[in-house]
Amino acid sequence: MEYDFDVLVIGAGVVGLAVGKELAEASYTTGLLEKNSRYGLETSSRNSEVLHSGIHYPSGSLKAILCVEGNRAIYDICKRFNLIYRKTGKITIAVEEGEINKLEELYKTGIANGVEDIKILDASDVKKMVPDVICKAALYTGTTGIINAHNLMDFLYHRFIDAGGMAGFKEKVVRIKRDDKGYTVFTEDIQKYSTKALINCAGLFADKITGMLGINYHLYWAKGDYFSVNRSIPVGILVYPVPGKTSLGIHLIPKIGGGLRIGPDIEYIEKKEQAYPDEKSAGYYKVDETKAELFYNEVSRYLPVVKKDDLSPEMYGIRTKLQGPEDGFKDFVIKEEIPGFINLIGIESPGLTSSIAIGRYVAKMIKDNII
Ligand SMILES: Cc1cc2nc3c(=O)[nH]c(=O)nc-3n(C[C@H](O)[C@H](O)[C@H](O)COP(=O)(O)OP(=O)(O)OC[C@H]3O[C@@H](n4cnc5c(N)ncnc54)[C@H](O)[C@@H]3O)c2cc1C
Structure with a gap:
């Protein structure tokens, strides 16, 4: 059997779903191909x-622009369609005096990127906000919050289908x-899809x-x-240390359904053909339980009430990075590599935040340049 599309999207994570929704709603005949049995399993x-x-990314980068726009767009969707979210706010804390200048740099970047509701707090302001957290100073960002990613993906998928998209x-x-004429895409079970744009x-x-x-990129994994905290510790705001070179650092996340999660650390790993468990196999990776010590040492620096026994292994995620362990900042790549082929590569954090903005950005590329 052969199908014909204006646009075909490969991958039904939050980004593919957001892109597919925008295109289907713009009346393109849009298909979405996913290797798993459902969307959003990776x-x-x-x-x-x-x-x-949007405080973490150099001004003018796609990460900065799409994060700030995406943050606003997702809150807007959550409010309009009753999706689950909590605008908790976040503090990025200087645990040592020497980290305070990093907060000032983040503040300046945030202002340059158009981030609203942002201010530096001293230790006593933080004490009033979260009595159990100790630090020398903090950067507060009121627009940071948490969502339920499954809930957002359910919304995007059903919008896509309602607009006539085929998955x-x-x-x-x-x-x-x-x-x-464009591209012919072949899947493992010998389906054939032709499309003007891919x-x-x-x-x-x-x-x-x-x-x-025939286009070469190298992605690191x-x-x-993540560990969860099995005890009630009243932290209602996101708490991050100052960021490292390749990740934002092990942070505290108040979970949307209650309780606290801590993580993630960062470990560059060998790539395998499967990233996560699926219905056929347990996969290659799991949470490394021996890291409880490392997580405890890191978090107890600023949350001394936490005990090592409070931590249980919860889950893991794998970042898709253009940035190697020794490299500097790498931006998202979103570009038409060859006529009709738009490539999205290195869509690591803030990819979830940026998803709706990425969808709009790609739909505009299709409309302006391709079909
Ligand atoms: C530990 C961690 C923490 C993060 N925290 C945040 C955060 O707090 N906020 C934030 O904004 N971002 C965060 N991110 C980043 C965010 O999760 C990602 O940027 C985002 O989920 C990427 O979505 P995606 O759709 O590009 O990728 P995915 O969700 O991986 O989707 C890609 C899809 O493509 C499918 N696929 C792959 N190959 C094929 C093929 N050959 N044929 C068909 N289908 C295929 C896969 O099965 C998968 O479903 C975090 C990431 C990690 C790892």
């Missing part, structure tokens, strides 16, 4: 579920052929998709483990 459901404000599950893309939203495997068209 990184989009294994992350901190934080709506970032194919258990459809792993294995080969792509380019011709003068969009790569394959997350951790996005470099494999570009490889099928960097695993992050």
Whole structure:
């Protein structure tokens, strides 16, 4: 059987769903191919579920622009369609005096990026806000919050379908052929899809998709483990240490349904053909329980009431990074690599926050330049 589309999206994580929804709503005949039996079973459901404000990314970068726009867009959708969210706010804390200048840098970047409701707090302000957290100073961002990623993806998927989009599950893309009409995409069970435009939203495997068209990228995988805190500690706001070079640091996340989660750490790992467990196999990776000590040491620096026995392994997620362990900042890549092929690669954090804005950005590229 052969299907014909204006646009075909590969990958039904939050980004592919947001892109698909925008295109279907713009009346393109849109298809979405996903290798798993459902949407959102990979990184989009294994992350901190934080709506970032946009303080972490250099001004003018796609990460900065799409994060700030995406943050506003998701709150707007959550309010209009009654999706689950909590605008908790966040404090980024200087645990040592020497980290205070980092807060000032983040403040300046935030202002330059158009982040609203942002201010520096002293230790006594923080004490009033979260009595159990100790620090020298903090940067408060009122637009940071938490959502339920599954809830957002359910919304995006149903909007996509309601707008006439067609989704194919258990459809792993294995080969792509380019011709003068566009692209023919082949899946593992020998389905064939022809399309004028093709969009790569394959997350951790996005470099494999570009490889099928002879375009080379190297993606690193960097695993992050999470532990949950099995005791009631009243922290109602997100608490982050100052960020490291390749990650935002092990932070405290008040979970949407109650309780606290801590994580993620960062560990560059060897890539395998499967990132997460599925119905057929337990996969290759799991939370490293021996890291409880590391997590405890890190978090007890600023939350001394936590005890090592309070921590239980919870889950892991894998970042898809263009940035190697020794590299500096790398932006999202969202570009038309060859006519009609839009590539989204390195969509790590703040990819969840940016998802709606990415969907709009890609739909505009299609409308302005392609079809
Ligand atoms: C530990 C961690 C914490 C994070 N925390 C946050 C946060 O708090 N806030 C935030 O904004 N962002 C966060 N992120 C980033 C965010 O989770 C990602 O940017 C986002 O989920 C990426 O979505 P995606 O749709 O691109 O990828 P994915 O969710 O990985 O979706 C890609 C889809 O493509 C499918 N696919 C792959 N290959 C093929 C193929 N050959 N054929 C068909 N389908 C294929 C996969 O099965 C998958 O469903 C975090 C990430 C990690 C790892």
